[in-house]
Amino acid sequence: MTAAPTFAFVKGHGTQNDFVVVDDPDVRLDLTERLVSALCDRQRGIGADGVLRVASARALVAAGVLGEFPDGVGPDDWFMDYRNADGSIAEMCGNGVRVFAHYLRTTGLVDSDSFTVGSRAGGRPVVVHSCDPSAADVSVAMGRVRLDGRSDVQIAGRTLTGERVDVGNPHLACVVDELSVDELGALDLTTGAVVDAAAFPHGANVEILTALQRSDHDVDFTAHMRVFERGVGETRSCGTGLVAAASAALHGIGRDHGVVGIAVPGGTVVVTVADGAAVLRGPSRLVARGELLPEWSAG
Ligand SMILES: N[C@@H](CCC[C@H](N)C(=O)O)C(=O)O
Numbered sequence: 001m002t003a004a005p006t007f008a009f010v011k012g013h014g015t016q017n018d019f020v021v022v023d024d025p026d027v028r029l030d031l032t033e034r035l036v037s038a039l040c041d042r043q044r045g046i047g048a049d050g051v052l053r054v055a056s057a058r059a060l061v062a063a064g065v066l067g068e069f070p071d072g073v074g075p076d077d078w079f080m081d082y083r084n085a086d087g088s089i090a091e092m093c094g095n096g097v098r099v100f101a102h103y104l105r106t107t108g109l110v111d112s113d114s115f116t117v118g119s120r121a122g123g124r125p126v127v128v129h130s131c132d133p134s135a136a137d138v139s140v141a142m143g144r145v146r147l148d149g150r151s152d153v154q155i156a157g158r159t160l161t162g163e164r165v166d167v168g169n170p171h172l173a174c175v176v177d178e179l180s181v182d183e184l185g186a187l188d189l190t191t192g193a194v195v196d197a198a199a200f201p202h203g204a205n206v207e208i209l210t211a212l213q214r215s216d217h218d219v220d221f222t223a224h225m226r227v228f229e230r231g232v233g234e235t236r237s238c239g240t241g242l243v244a245a246a247s248a249a250l251h252g253i254g255r256d257h258g259v260v261g262i263a264v265p266g267g268t269v270v271v272t273v274a275d276g277a278a279v280l281r282g283p284s285r286l287v288a289r290g291e292l293l294p295e296w297s298a299g
Pocket residue numbers: 017084089090091092093094095096169170205229230231232235237238239240241
C-alpha cells in the first residue's frame with residue numbers, strides 16, 4: 001500500500017488577514033470545501049481567514065481546478081488558488097498575493113524580486129521590495145478598478161450606502177463622512193452584512209470607511225476602515241477591499257487618482273490609484289511551518 005501524501009504548509013498573514021499556505025505544486029490535494037473550512041477553523045484546524053494553495057497554473061488546468069488560463073497568466077506562473085474560510089472560491093485576494101509572493105521568494109520557488117502571481121482575476125505583477133524568512137514588504141499591481149454605481153447594505157444595525165467596486169472580486173465600499181474613528185471601532189459587525197442580491201448575485205465584501213483626511217506625509221490622504229468579507233465574516237484587513245475603498249473614497253471627492261494610506265485593525269497599507277488601476281503596498285509575515293497529517297486531511 002502506498003502511503004498517503006503529506007503536504008507542507010506555512011501560516012502567514014498580511015496586516016493580520018491570515019492564511020494557511022499549502023504547498024501543492026502538482027495539485028494532488030483534493031481541496032474540498034469541507035477540508036478548507038476545517039483547515040481554517042480556529043478550534044479544530046489551523047485557523048485562518050483563507051487558504052492559499054501554491055500550484056503551477058499548468059497543473060491546475062491539467063487537474064481541472066481551472067478551466068483555462070486567466071488573462072495574463074502563463075502555464076509556468078505560480079498560481080494562488082485562493083479559498084475563503086467557508087470553503088468558497090474567490091477570484092482574488094490582495095493581502096493573499098503579498099503573502100504568496102513572500103512565500104515564493106523566501107522558499108526560492110522564484111529567484112527574482114519582480115514576477116507575476118496568477119489569480120482567477122488574472123495575472124498580478126508583484127515587486128518584493130524587501131524580504132527575509134519572516135517579513136516582507138510587497139507591492140501588487142491590482143489591475144483595473146471598476147466603479148459600478150451606488151447600492152445599499154444592512155450592516156451593524158443600520159443601512160449604509162456605498163459604491164459598488166469590482167477589483168476582480170465584488171465590493172461595496174461605504175464612506176461614512178460623519179463617522180469618527182472611535183465610532184467605526186465600536187460598530188458591531190458580528191450580525192453580518194446583507195447586500196442587494198440583484199446588484200451582487202454572487203455576494204460581496206463590504207467596507208466601512210471614515211472620510212479621507214488630507215496628509216502631508218508620504219501619502220495624499222489617510223482614512224480608517226473595517227471590513228466584512230464574503231465567505232469569512234469580519235477580518236482585520238482585506239487588500240482588495242482597501243483598493244475598493246480608496247478608489248470609492250477618491251471618487252467621492254471628485255478625484256480619479258491619489259495615494260491613500262488606510263489603517264485597518266491589522267495594520268496600515270498604501271493604495272495608489274491612477275489611470276483606472278491601483279497598486280497595493282504593504283507587509284507580509286510568515287509565522288510558522290508544518291505538515292498536514294495525511295490521516296487528518298484524508299478524514
Ligand atoms: N482577504 C482578501 C479577499 C478574499 C476574498 C473575499 N473574501 C471574496 O470572497 O471576494 C483580500 O485581501 O483581498
